[in-house]
Amino acid sequence: MANFKKATSIGDWFDQRLGTKKIEKIMASEYWIPKNINFLWAMGMVLAITFKLLLISGIFLMMYYKPDVDLAFDSVNYTIMAEVGYGWLWRHIHAVAASVIFLIVYIHMFTAIYYGSYKQGREMIWISGMLLFVTFSAEAFSGYMLPWGQMSYWAGMVITNIFEGFSPEIAGGMLNAPGLVEWLRGDFVPGDAFLTRFYMLHVLLLPLAILGLIGLHFGALRIPHVNNQDGEDIDFEVESKKYLAGDTKGSKVMRFQFDFLSKDIFVLGVFLTFFFYLVFYHFTFALDPVNLDPANGLKTPAHIYPEWYFLWSYEVLRPFAKDPGLVAFMFAQVAFFLIPFLDRSPNVAPANKRGLFAIWFWVMLVDMIVLTIMGKLPPEGIFNVIGGVAVWTFLGLFIALPIITMLEKKK
Numbered sequence: 001m002a003n004f005k006k007a008t009s010i011g012d013w014f015d016q017r018l019g020t021k022k023i024e025k026i027m028a029s030e031y032w033i034p035k036n037i038n039f040l041w042a043m044g045m046v047l048a049i050t051f052k053l054l055l056i057s058g059i060f061l062m063m064y065y066k067p068d069v070d071l072a073f074d075s076v077n078y079t080i081m082a083e084v085g086y087g088w089l090w091r092h093i094h095a096v097a098a099s100v101i102f103l104i105v106y107i108h109m110f111t112a113i114y115y116g117s118y119k120q121g122r123e124m125i126w127i128s129g130m131l132l133f134v135t136f137s138a139e140a141f142s143g144y145m146l147p148w149g150q151m152s153y154w155a156g157m158v159i160t161n162i163f164e165g166f167s168p169e170i171a172g173g174m175l176n177a178p179g180l181v182e183w184l185r186g187d188f189v190p191g192d193a194f195l196t197r198f199y200m201l202h203v204l205l206l207p208l209a210i211l212g213l214i215g216l217h218f219g220a221l222r223i224p225h226v227n228n229q230d231g232e233d234i235d236f237e238v239e240s241k242k243y244l245a246g247d248t249k250g251s252k253v254m255r256f257q258f259d260f261l262s263k264d265i266f267v268l269g270v271f272l273t274f275f276f277y278l279v280f281y282h283f284t285f286a287l288d289p290v291n292l293d294p295a296n297g298l299k300t301p302a303h304i305y306p307e308w309y310f311l312w313s314y315e316v317l318r319p320f321a322k323d324p325g326l327v328a329f330m331f332a333q334v335a336f337f338l339i340p341f342l343d344r345s346p347n348v349a350p351a352n353k354r355g356l357f358a359i360w361f362w363v364m365l366v367d368m369i370v371l372t373i374m375g376k377l378p379p380e381g382i383f384n385v386i387g388g389v390a391v392w393t394f395l396g397l398f399i400a401l402p403i404i405t406m407l408e409k410k411k
């Protein structure tokens with residue numbers, strides 16, 4: 001991997017990596033991939049294809065969906081599901097893809113954490129990835145509003161209520177501008193203006209932002225190349241020359257077309273088999289039964305909870321009273337952005353070769369699963385205790401990260 005100077009700006013960061021000469025060189029040459037990688041390096045491709053499935057199925061759904069509080073519910077649950085030929089299929093594909101893409105995103109993120117793929121020149125890949133994560137979360141949330149069922153309405157109410165903000169006494173009214181919540185909703189409660197603006201965000205602004213961010217993510221990936229299973233610093237020029245001179249076995253790299261691509265396509269085939277199995281036989285897991293009742297502002301559901309992929313951050317909010325809860329929740333949204341800066345060790349190596357960091361990694365993974373389970377259960381009795389411990393562990397892990405990585409010995 002090339003050694004870059006400390007960048008003085010984002011423009012400088014890209015100039016160093018994607019200077020005109022380098023771009024010409026990349027275009028003129030083939031693209032090389034390390035041999036020492038496993039199926040987890042196919043997750044990026046799986047994500048790109050799942051996003052395409054969302055775009056295509058979304059375009060079909062748009063043809064019959066009506067963004068109007070009086071028509072939205074029926075346009076989804078009767079027109080699309082029962083009247084339009086294969087409308088049900090596009091809806092199942094869209095709902096299952098929206099859920100499964102988060103599972104793959106989490107696997108992709110934790111792979112990068114495990115192998116330290118956010119360090120030494122790869123920071124921008126991580127940051128652009130995190131921006132994708134946040135924008136995807138907004139895309140999923142805005143899409144959830146559109147069927148205008150009970151959960152759409154009440155989740156919309158709860159989340160926009162967050163902007164009521166901190167108590168004026170502690171934060172000088174931060175986020176607490178008078179009328180901010182009403183301004184966001186376009187009304188005192190979620191209604192027609194709310195639904196129409198979330199529709200615009202879901203079908204136009206956020207997909208455009210995601211496409212731009214995918215471009216940034218892929219651009220950041222061109223140089224340096226992807227990491228590998230041992231975090232080895234490979235000289236791609238030497239290794240690709242070795243390969244082209246005929247020593248294909250001895251070389252540490254392989255061609256993108258079609259050596260790497262054939263492996264990627266195999267993993268994609270396995271994924272799509274699982275995906276269409278869910279679409280045809282188990283699509284209900286992605287559609288909450290409470291949302292099969294039309295929105296009713298006079299009837300609050302007994303237990304309001306978000307989709308499974310938001311449960312961990314929702315749980316971080318719950319154990320606290322209003323202000324600290326908001327701080328903890330906001331921290332959870334941005335905490336993962338900080339990983340490349342909190343990890344103070346220069347070692348790019350898999351977690352199992354990094355001493356205490358291995359423990360940190362597995363505790364974090366298990367803790368996020370516990371937070372997710374507790375987020376779904378009612379906040380009472382033993383669930384409150386377990387949830388509380390998991391939240392403090394989550395916050396503590398971010399404080400511990402710089403300390404344990406500073407203690408880590410150099411490779």
Ligand code: HEM
Nearest residue numbers: 041043044045047048109112117126129130132133226227
């Ligand atoms: C739609 C969303 C995304 C798409 C389409 C995408 C696509 C890709 C692709 C194609 C790769 C190269 C192959 C691979 O390592 O899988 C990659 C690598 C990477 N992505 Fe993503 N990604 C997405 C989201 C994210 C997120 C949410 C993160 C985490 C914050 C992230 C962080 C990374 C990192 C650190 C690498 C480098 C891996 C390495 O060097 O080994 N990506 N991504």
